[in-house]
Amino acid sequence: MAYTIKGNESSLHAAIEKQSHEWLDFLVRLVQTPSILGDEKACQDIVRKAMTSLGVFERMVYPSNDPPFHRTGRSYADRGCVVGRIPGTGCAPAFVLNAHIDTAPVEDASSWTHPPFSGVIDNGRLYGRGALDDKAGVAMLLLLSQVLKREGIRLPGDIILESVIEDEDSGNGTLACTKAGYFAGAGIVIDGAWPFRIIEGHLGQLWITVKVRGTPAPACSMMRAKDPVAGALRAVNSLRELVAAKNKVAAGLEFQSPYFCCLGSIHAGTWAGAVPESCTLQVQIGFPPPDTPEGMLAQIRETVLAALPDFEGNVSLEVGSLCAPPFSNKDNATVRILRQVIERLRPEGMEVKPVIVTGHCDLRHLLQADGRPADACLYGPGGGGNPHCNNEYYMVEHFVPVAQNIMSTILTYFNML
Numbered sequence: 225m226a227y228t229i230k231g232n233e234s235s236l237h238a239a240i241e242k243q244s245h246e247w248l249d250f251l252v253r254l255v256q257t258p259s260i261l262g263d264e265k266a267c268q269d270i271v272r273k274a275m276t277s278l279g280v281f282e283r284m285v286y287p288s289n290d291p292p293f294h295r296t297g298r299s300y301a302d303r304g305c306v307v308g309r310i311p312g313t314g315c316a317p318a319f320v321l322n323a324h325i326d327t328a329p330v331e332d333a334s335s336w337t338h339p340p341f342s343g344v345i346d347n348g349r350l351y352g353r354g355a356l357d358d359k360a361g362v363a364m365l366l367l368l369s370q371v372l373k374r375e376g377i378r379l380p381g382d383i384i385l386e387s388v389i390e391d392e393d394s395g396n397g398t399l400a401c402t403k404a405g406y407f408a409g410a411g412i413v414i415d416g417a418w419p420f421r422i423i424e425g426h427l428g429q430l431w432i433t434v435k436v437r438g439t440p441a442p443a444c445s446m447m448r449a450k451d452p453v454a455g456a457l458r459a460v461n462s463l464r465e466l467v468a469a470k471n472k473v474a475a476g477l478e479f480q481s482p483y484f485c486c487l488g489s490i491h492a493g494t495w496a497g498a499v500p501e502s503c504t505l506q507v508q509i510g511f512p513p514p515d516t517p518e519g520m521l522a523q524i525r526e527t528v529l530a531a532l533p534d535f536e537g538n539v540s541l542e543v544g545s546l547c548a549p550p551f552s553n554k555d556n557a558t559v560r561i562l563r564q565v566i567e568r569l570r571p572e573g574m575e576v577k578p579v580i581v582t583g584h585c586d587l588r589h590l591l592q593a594d595g596r597p598a599d600a601c602l603y604g605p606g607g608g609g610n611p612h613c614n615n616e617y618y619m620v621e622h623f624v625p626v627a628q629n630i631m632s633t634i635l636t637y638f639n640m641l
């Protein structure tokens with residue numbers, strides 16, 4: 225069967241370049257509209273409107289707190305994924321383009337050079353919370369769909385567009401899309417990768433909340449108290465020792481230190497006048513295979529309880545809203561095609577090296593109709609700096625070449641080049 229394609233690769237690339245300005249403006253608007261994890265609606269409304277005016281919006285998809293979703297305790301009544309479709313001729317499975325709208329929180333806005341929701345472009349860098357991670361991905365997905373629509377490209381398979389929530393923790397957004405029947409033969413999660421980098425897997429991750437109850441006392445009688453802050457810090461140190469010991473024996477892995485333990489938040493007390501009643505801390509623990517979330521949790525629990533015999537019965541440990549197993553899908557069709565495309569189109573660049581990363585992502589939820597992982601990877605939206613931290617920025621010059629690489633990958637995947 226012959227498929228028509230109006231124009232060739234170079235005219236599609238020219239269209240991407242021409243239409244990119246509109247979507248960089250759109251990206252600024254997204255950055256100026258906060259969508260911190262748990263409160264994504266305002267941005268998703270903007271994305272939905274954009275998909276609707278492109279003629280690609282299909283429906284909203286909502287996760288829940290019931291299995292198979294990871295329980296977060298957050299309401300999903302008003303928090304959905306925006307899903308679009310560019311229909312193909314039905315001769316091939318769909319190709320999914322996925323990016324996430326939820327962002328990390330802002331700890332201290334006054335520490336930013338440009339305010340976190342300003343969307344200021346300074347010296348080629350677009351600053352703001354979510355600019356890099358991952359609103360540039362969402363804007364790129366819309367740019368690609370506009371070009372495919374306007375150029376009248378009819379592909380053998382559908383292009384499914386997913387602007388999802390909760391990539392930053394549960395992964396429930398992308399899982400909801402798959403559960404709603406959006407299967408993929410192949411796909412690209414536009415998130416977390418520089419122009420010459422392809423991500424084909426990630427570590428396992430757990431968020432753990434540890435709460436230690438002590439015995440309070442006024443500051444002047446603190447010798448009578450049992451200090452929960454000291455206990456909580458001892459718990460963290462024991463976890464760091466666990467991680468260090470496991471890193472020593474982790475052999476044959478692609479990382480120097482695949483196990484990590486990040487203390488992300490610690491809360492105790494209300495003022496300086498008393499030893500607090502309790503201390504609560506949140507840690508993120510990363511781990512490679514063969515460890516599993518369940519196995520790691522058991523080791524973490526054992527380690528913490530062993531470190532705090534004097535707080536027996538007063539230590540609780542709960543899994544938070546991130547609980548992801550290690551995942552990789554190496555050297556699949558999309559990885560191979562993308563690699564060839566990048567090397568062909570950007571010969572001035574260094575060698576393209578697919579990698580496994582120490583973070584996590586939604587890749588594990590992109591599935592084929594028979595339940596096998598889709599031929600998928602992470603690629604784009606390009607480079608930048610400081611994701612999850614102050615002064616997050618996206619390198620604007622990467623927007624066009626990365627989008628062009630993705631376009632050529634889609635066309636090659638569907639044998640249209």
Ligand SMILES: [Zn+2]
Pocket residue numbers: 324357358391415416
């Ligand atoms: Zn991300």
